[in-house]
Structure formats: C-alpha cells, structure tokens
Amino acid sequence: MQEPRGLTDFEQILLGLLARSPSSGYExxxxxxxxxxxxxxxxxxxxxxxxxxxxxxxxxxxEQAPSAGKRRQRRYQLxxxxxxxxxxWLRQPVEPSTxxxxxxxxxxxxxxxxxxxxxEEVLSFLDELASALETFIATIADYLTTAPLPGCHxxxxxxxxxxxxxxxxxxxxSAVETLRAAPSN
Amino acid sequence: MQEPRGLTDFEQILLGLLARSPSSGYExxxxxxxxxxxxxxxxxxxxxxxxxxxxxxxxxxxEQAPSAGKRRQRRYQLxxxxxxxxxxWLRQPVEPSTxxxxxxxxxxxxxxxxxxxxxEEVLSFLDELASALETFIATIADYLTTAPLPGCHxxxxxxxxxxxxxxxxxxxxSAVETLRAAPSN
DNA sequence: TAGAGCATGTAAGGCGTTACATGATTTC
DNA sequence: GAAATCATGTAACGCCTTACATGCTCTA
Numbered sequence: 001m002q003e004p005r006g007l008t009d010f011e012q013i014l015l016g017l018l019a020r021s022p023s024s025g026y027e028x029x030x031x032x033x034x035x036x037x038x039x040x041x042x043x044x045x046x047x048x049x050x051x052x053x054x055x056x057x058x059x060x061x062x063e064q065a066p067s068a069g070k071r072r073q074r075r076y077q078l079x080x081x082x083x084x085x086x087x088x089w090l091r092q093p094v095e096p097s098t099x100x101x102x103x104x105x106x107x108x109x110x111x112x113x114x115x116x117x118x119x120e121e122v123l124s125f126l127d128e129l130a131s132a133l134e135t136f137i138a139t140i141a142d143y144l145t146t147a148p149l150p151g152c153h154x155x156x157x158x159x160x161x162x163x164x165x166x167x168x169x170x171x172x173x174s175a176v177e178t179l180r181a182a183p184s185n
Numbered sequence: 186m187q188e189p190r191g192l193t194d195f196e197q198i199l200l201g202l203l204a205r206s207p208s209s210g211y212e213x214x215x216x217x218x219x220x221x222x223x224x225x226x227x228x229x230x231x232x233x234x235x236x237x238x239x240x241x242x243x244x245x246x247x248e249q250a251p252s253a254g255k256r257r258q259r260r261y262q263l264x265x266x267x268x269x270x271x272x273x274w275l276r277q278p279v280e281p282s283t284x285x286x287x288x289x290x291x292x293x294x295x296x297x298x299x300x301x302x303x304x305e306e307v308l309s310f311l312d313e314l315a316s317a318l319e320t321f322i323a324t325i326a327d328y329l330t331t332a333p334l335p336g337c338h339x340x341x342x343x344x345x346x347x348x349x350x351x352x353x354x355x356x357x358x359s360a361v362e363t364l365r366a367a368p369s370n
Numbered sequence: 371t372a373g374a375g376c377a378t379g380t381a382a383g384g385c386g387t388t389a390c391a392t393g394a395t396t397t398c
Numbered sequence: 399g400a401a402a403t404c405a406t407g408t409a410a411c412g413c414c415t416t417a418c419a420t421g422c423t424c425t426a
Contacts, residue, residue, distance in 0.1 A: 008413080020335075026377050035347050036324045039285035046414055048379055072422080073377065100224035103349075104286075107342045114338035139221045148360045150205075153299035156363065157292045160356045161222050164288075167352035178341065192387080204423065210406050232385055233407055257394080 002058070007085065008104050010042070011050055014084045015059060015078065016112035022077035025051055051076060059085055089115055094128035099136050100161075102169060119179065124174050133169040137162055189242070192270065194290050195227070196235055199265065200244060200271045201297035207262035208234055214316065236261060244270055275302055279313035284321050285346075288353060311361050318354040322347055 007015070019027060025047055042050075051074075054060040059082035062074040078086065090113045094106065106129060113122050142180055144158045192200070202213060210232055217226055228236075236259075239245040244267035247259040263271065275298045279291065313340055327347050329343045 005412090010413090024377075025261075025379095029377095037343055038286070038330050039282075043415060044377095044379070045381090045416075048377095049413085052379095097224075100222070101289075107345060111342045113339045114336045143221050151299045152363075152367070153296045156356075156360050157296045158222055160353065160360075161357050162294060163347055163352045166343065167348050171341075171348050175341050175345075182337070190384090195385090209405075210407095214405095228387060229405090230388075230409090231408070233405095234385085239408095 007054075007089070008050075009102075009108075010046070011054055012086070012089045013108055013112075014047075014050055014054065015082055015089070016108065017085065018060065018076050019078050019086050019112070019116070022075050024073050026073075054082070058082075086112075087116060090125075091121065094125065094132050096132040096135055099129070099132040099165075099172050123176060123179060126172050126179075130169060130172045130176075133165050133172065137165050137169065140165075192274070193235075193241075194293075196239055197271070198227045198293055199232075199235055199239065200267055200295065202259050203245065204268065204271050204301070205262050207260050209258050209260050211303070239267070243267075257258075265273070270317070271297075272301060276306065279310065279317050281317040281320055282318040284350075297366075308352075308361060308364060311357050311364075315354060315357045315361075318350050318357065321358070322350050322354065325350075 014028065017023065018029065023031070029042065029044075029047060032038055051060065055062060055076070058079055060076045061079050062076050064072065064074060090109055092109075099106070110122070110125065113125065117125070140158055140161050144155060146163070148157055149158075199213065202208065202216065208216070214227065214229075214232060217223055236245065240247060240261070243264055245261045246264050247261050249257065249259060275294055277294075284291070285309070295307070295310065298310065325343055325346050329340060329347070334340055334343075
C-alpha cells in the first residue's frame, strides 16, 4: 500500500467549495470565472480530472442528473471522509516558510473556515498567521540592512516585500478585532 | 517551422540573472537558496533542463571549466539573441489581468530592468503597474459592495486584497519619487 | 434548423518535483 | 582514506495547458 500522497491546494479548494454547496463541475468553473479576486481560471483539463481523483479517493460522491431535464450532469458533494479531509486541511498549522509566497492559500483557508471551525480556532489560525508574517518581515528587513545589494532596485523591491506583508499583518490584526467584536454572524 | 513558444517566467528570470553575471547552474541554485525574499527554490530537475533549453535555443552559451581545477563546470552567459530576448521581456507592457496574481514577476522585471532599460522606460513601467493596480483595486472594491457575499470571512478576505494591493500601489508611487529624485546611481 | 450555450470529457505535450546517479574535489 | 560538498544530470511520475471532441438543450 503506497502512501496516498496529500491533496493539492487546488483539490483542497474544490473540496472547500463543494462543502459550502454541492455543485457540478460547470458551476465550479462559473464560480471561478465570476470571482474577480480569484485570479485562477481552471481549465476543463484541470477541473474534471481533479474531481474524478477526489471521487476515486472516496472524498466526493456524485449523483447523476437528478432533477429537471435529462441533461447529464454530475453534482458532487462531500462524503464524510471528504469532510474530514477538508476540516483537517483547515486545521493545519500555518507553515511560516510558506507565508512569503502563496498568501492566497491561507486566505482561502480563512474564508472556508467560517462556520466549519470554531471561532477560537479561527482566531488561533490568525495568530499563527500574524507571527509567521512578523518573522518573514523581520527576515527581509534584516536582509535589507546586512546583505550587500548591488544597485537601488533590489532595495526598493525588498521594501515592497516588507510593505506588502506589513499590510497583510495589519489586516490580520484588524480581522482579529472584527471577529472578537462580533464572534458570530 | 512550428512556433517556438515563448519563454516561461522561470526561464526569463534565469536569463536575467545570467545577464547580471555569468554563472554556473550551481551558483544559480545557491543564489536562490541565499535570497530570503525569493521564496522559490528550483530543484536540479528544473534548473538544469531549463538551462539546456535556453542553450538549445541559442540564448545562452556555455564555456567548459575554464579556470582553476579541472572540475567540470558549465558557466553560462547570454548570447546576443539572449540579451535581445531579455530586453524584450523587460519591455513587455504590464498586463492588467496579471496584477492580481504573481506580482512577484513584475517585481523581478523591475529589479532586472536596472541598468538595462533607460530610466524613463523604468518610470513608464511603474506607471503602467500603478494603473493596473488601481484598476484591480477598484474591481475588488466594486465587487465587495455589489456582490451578495455569504458570511463575513469573504468580505474580510476581499478587504485583504484591497489593502495589500493598495500597499503595492503606495510603494509604486514612492518608488517613482525615489527614482525621480536620484535618476542614476 | 441553425447556432449559441450547456456540460463533460480526452489527447498530446510540457514542465516541475522527488529521488536517484555519478564523479571530482576538498576536509578531517 | 572516509566523509562531506561540489556540480551536473537523469528517470518516473503527476499535474496543468491547449486544443479538440461530443452530445444535449434552448432560442431566434
């Protein structure tokens, strides 16, 4: 029995979307297309095979064209195993080394954690995210002062990194405030 | 003659690094490893084939272990065609639709433009970047007010997008100021 | 009935990852 | 002389992209 390798981010996100509401592949495509903030537009060749993989793993189940016309349509929903996999993804600790790239994945987790995780779990996720961001910012700031950088563009680019991640950090802190003020809504 | 598909971002970045100073594959690896802001660590299986592809296209040339010991080593440098491809990458207009994801690529272009592009070309690149960011921010802000979003986490996540990209925009403006004040250094 | 959109999928090809392979050189 | 590091590469495998294929359903 070979290790069943972990799910990709894309697969986890599909799981999260289907946890909110069962959908067909086409509806998922429309969702991605309609959301301007999500700048990823999965192709058919990525989406349908991913759904098949999740189904083969027993994380999704599909019901064939139940309602309305006879137009074939596979509406997917999570199995209990799928829900478990999704919840475990949401509960994964924030890996500090990943905060420099793909902040998007963390944001996705935050969005999907609503109503799945307990409010205090969400707050501790944000705490982890905040300290990962602090560490990352400190690392760049240190590199900026100590490393011998040729020219002025590299320094400016590092300042960009600091300022953008500082903005993320500020956001995390204000989000914590917001959620503390109105824990459930 | 089939279209020679464009270079990947990774290949372009390799070209940019080698334009600064000819290096071996191993030195490039060390560079990626040593830079904390660059959160990508190319594997051997990505790096060496990429260098070979660039060489086969005639964009790089390699000299075999010239100096010191007889340890085999391939030191790459740009051919004239490679320099042309690199400059053309740097001069590519900022595609507004790409500004939501991979801001990193734009930053890379900015860093590598120093001393390759004329100061006014750099400034116009930053202008393009600024207006792309403005558009993106406005799009999210509009979506935030008009779209029916379930729950409070999605709204918070969109605010994150706005604030982070606003920080980028502020940085662009201050970078323009800095560069205008000290055009060459 | 012709066309546009719905809805799912497949095939070829490219690139990256992980892991392994292979020598040469320096260090203890 | 053994071990670590230098330095380059290859093989298996997986996923995504582009492009195409296939039917069904609604509208003009």
